[in-house]
Amino acid sequence: MPRERCLRVGACAKKTILACAAALALAACNVQTPADPNGALEEVTNGTLRVGASVEPGLIRESGDELSGPLYRIIEEFSASLRAQTSWTVAGEETLVTMLEDGTIDIAVGGFTGATAWMDRAAVTRAYHGLPGMEGREIVMLVPAGENALLGSLEAFLDGKESQ
CATH class of the missing domain: 1.20.5 (Single alpha-helices involved in coiled-coils or other helix-helix interfaces)
Incomplete structure (x- = not known):
């Protein structure tokens, strides 16, 4: 024994x-796991977060050159958490997805849901239902495919916001 x-x-x-x-x-x-093959998170941190927005009633509003709404505020807070400036571009969803693929923007926000048709062209966050100001609406955000460190950082931030 x-x-x-x-x-x-x-x-x-x-x-x-x-x-x-x-x-x-x-x-x-x-x-490093998760990895960003193009170094998106490293480039954004202490730099500029380039965000594309698709105007969506109740989420992102545009008035002249100004944006507002709950998604705008959440992304501005995320950018501040990375000690980054935020550069905004307003366009339609297809244009934003092309910009993600080209590396022109780092995040796309708007009326994207878990059923988004863009999953094959971009990385998609988990679906969030309890973010501040969303009134229970389901939203997802898009980042360039393969930029997993940026995606993970964004999801960790959103997880914290959802529990508030």
Whole structure:
């Protein structure tokens, strides 16, 4: 009986050593998870967050050169959390998605829902129902496909806003 116990401890030690070796190998390669292949989050932090907005009643309003509404306020707060300035572009959804693909904007906001038709061309946040000022409306936001660190940072921020 004691011999079997030693064998099991030996097997556990081997697995632990292999797991540690794998972790060290990944760390040596400077692998970051989640990753941004184009470095969107790093570029935006302390820089400029380029946001595209599709005007949507009750979410994003445009009056002359001014934007307002709950999505506008939320994105301005997110930008401030990254110590970034915000540059806004107003356009239709298709134009905004093309701008995401071209790298002209970092985030697209508007009346996008979880059933958005743009999932195959952009990364989509989780659906949010409880964001301030949304009156229970479901919304998602779009970021360039593959920019997972930016997406993760935006979702973490929105998670915090949803619980307020």
